[in-house]
Amino acid sequence: MAEASSKDDLLQLIKRFGAYLTLKISNFLPISLYNLDSRSVGAIAGFAVAIVFTWRLLRSPNGHQRRQSKRQMPAPSSSTSSVGLNSNAQLISSGDCSSSEDLRAQNVVDEFFQPVKPTLGQIVRQKLSEGRKVTCRLLGIILEESNPEDLQKQATVRSSVLEVLLEITKYCDLYLMETVLDDESEKRVLSALEDAGVFTSGGLVKDKVLFCSKENGRTSFVRQLEPDWHIDSNPEIVSQLARFIKYQLHVAAIRHERTGSNVFSSPSLEQFFGNI
Numbered sequence: 001m002a003e004a005s006s007k008d009d010l011l012q013l014i015k016r017f018g019a020y021l022t023l024k025i026s027n028f029l030p031i032s033l034y035n036l037d038s039r040s041v042g043a044i045a046g047f048a049v050a051i052v053f054t055w056r057l058l059r060s061p062n063g064h065q066r067r068q069s070k071r072q073m074p075a076p077s078s079s080t081s082s083v084g085l086n087s088n089a090q091l092i093s094s095g096d097c098s099s100s101e102d103l104r105a106q107n108v109v110d111e112f113f114q115p116v117k118p119t120l121g122q123i124v125r126q127k128l129s130e131g132r133k134v135t136c137r138l139l140g141i142i143l144e145e146s147n148p149e150d151l152q153k154q155a156t157v158r159s160s161v162l163e164v165l166l167e168i169t170k171y172c173d174l175y176l177m178e179t180v181l182d183d184e185s186e187k188r189v190l191s192a193l194e195d196a197g198v199f200t201s202g203g204l205v206k207d208k209v210l211f212c213s214k215e216n217g218r219t220s221f222v223r224q225l226e227p228d229w230h231i232d233s234n235p236e237i238v239s240q241l242a243r244f245i246k247y248q249l250h251v252a253a254i255r256h257e258r259t260g261s262n263v264f265s266s267p268s269l270e271q272f273f274g275n276i
Contacts, residue, residue: 123273124167131228131247134168137218138178138189140233141251141269151178151185155192162196164273169203172229177210177221186211231269238263 118126128134140146142165144156168174176193180186190206198204210221219240222230231249232238238250242263249272250265266272 120163120273121167121170124164125171127273128168128172128229129247131172133173133175133225133227134229134231135175135177135222135225135227136168136231136269137233137237138176141231142176143178143189143192146233148179148181148185151180151188152182155185155188157192157196157198159196161268161270162198164270165198166201167273169198173208174204175208175210175221175225175227176204177212177218179213179215179218180211181213 136142139148139151142157142161143151144158145151145154165174178189180189189211190209193199193204193209194206199206212218212221215234215237218232219237222237222241223244227245229247229249230238230241230245231251232241233251235250235252238248241248246262248263249269250263251269251272252265252267264272
């Protein structure tokens with residue numbers, strides 16, 4: 001700090017002396033220029049050169065530093081800006097990579113924890129509460145026909161219920177039963193079941209298809225077999241068996257209120273197992 005202050009003071013002194021000398025020379029030259037000898041002119045010129053040299057000597061460090069700093073300024077600025085741009089680019093790039101990696105990781109986690117849709121077999125077992133024996137009426141549930149009179153003409157297995165029926169036979173001891181009016185109706189029913197592949201694809205055999213001549217005969221079958229589940233479309237049968245059977249499914253086009261805590265209602269067998 002002291003060195004800089006002394007240089008500034010000397011600089012101001014030289015400036016003032018130079019200004020004074022310039023004034024004197026300007027006043028002197030027009031009058032006495034031709035009266036000066038060579039020694040006087042040389043002294044004045046030497047003094048002027050000394051002043052200029054001293055001036056440049058004192059100004060050069062600061063000026064050189066300023067010029068050098070000016071010359072060096074673009075380089076650091078360029079370098080800094082370049083580094084800044086590279087840093088920003090790297091940050092942006094790393095940010096994009098990070099967000100992309102986070103997204104991929106999140107997708108993997110979502111896929112891993114995504115609920116797996118249960119299979120029909122799992123639904124059947126869950127709906128039946130691991131029941132091992134099931135009894136089921138044919139008319140209106142397994143067959144398209146809805147009364148014994150229709151079976152005297154034809155018997156048609158509902159294609160929409162076939163898959164559910166086969167799954168039940170895999171996990172449960174299934175018995176099918178129906179009221180028929182004659183032997184021909186019985187044969188039509190067995191033939192329709194066989195054509196649908198019920199006896200070959202599942203665990204059902206013809207001996208487990210039971211026939212009776214009256215509705216109350218179905219009640220007797222169910223009570224003797226003591227199944228875990230009974231499936232029927234007749235509300236009277238369901239009501240009669242409510243005390244004896246653990247679970248029942250009442251299949252009806254119009255949903256009825258439960259006759260007990262162990263009685264379920266559904267428009268069809270496949271819809272009951274399709275809604276978990």
